[in-house]
Amino acid sequence: MIAAINGFFNFFKCDIKIKQYKIQHKTFIPTECELTNEDYEKLLRTAKMQNNERLCFVMQTICATGIRVSELQFITVEAIKKGYAEIQNKGKIRTILIPTDLIQVLLRYIKKHKIKSGCIFITKNGKPLNRSNIWAEMKKLCKTAGVDEKKVFPHNLRRHFAIRFYNKIKDLSKLADVLGHSNINTTRIYLKGSSAEHLRIINSLGLVKYRLVT
Secondary structure, eight states: HHHHHHHHHHOOOOOOOOOOOOOOOOOOOOEOOOOOOHHHHHHHHHHHTTOOOHHHHHHHHHHHHHHOOOOOOOBHHHHHTTTEEEEEEEEEEEHHHHHHHHHHHHHHHHHHTOOOBSSSSBBBSSOOOOOHHHHHHHHHHHHHHTGGGGGGSSSHHHHHHHHOOOOOOOOEEEHHHHHHHHSSSHHHHHHHEEEEHHHHHHHOOOOOOOOOOO
């Protein structure tokens, strides 16, 4: 947009040029956007209470594996039986390991819904669920679950996985491999703490020694 405007000024020989305003990336995410483990469990309970079994298992699958929403289509009957899924994206193939507990849950889901092969999570038309389907269903849970809408979107489940995984092993390169990132700086974005967490750390430093005496 800036290039187009500058091109316009240049065409009319105006001695004006707009420069891009650089903003430093925030080192933390707003607290109101952070999906906590408590929020996650509330969403699952609400989906189950509303008999939305498919959404309940979709959220668990994304959060337990760290896959992108677009990669949900690779969670197939065949993948569940093998214990891993092969994700094809931009000419690359990576293997996603599926947790044992999730395999057991999804095997029962497959049997109950008589899904013989292919993608597990599909629409009534037999097509794989997409981002908009899942996003819309997740938003419907918010009010009943008591979770702020700002926190509830599919990609936040992937971020929740990333934080839990990193807190467990403290290895950024392994997390990058699991998430399918070629650049480790992309992975770092997923690990931004909340502003409340940063403030707790800053407050705990105890560097204010003298206070104003009145």
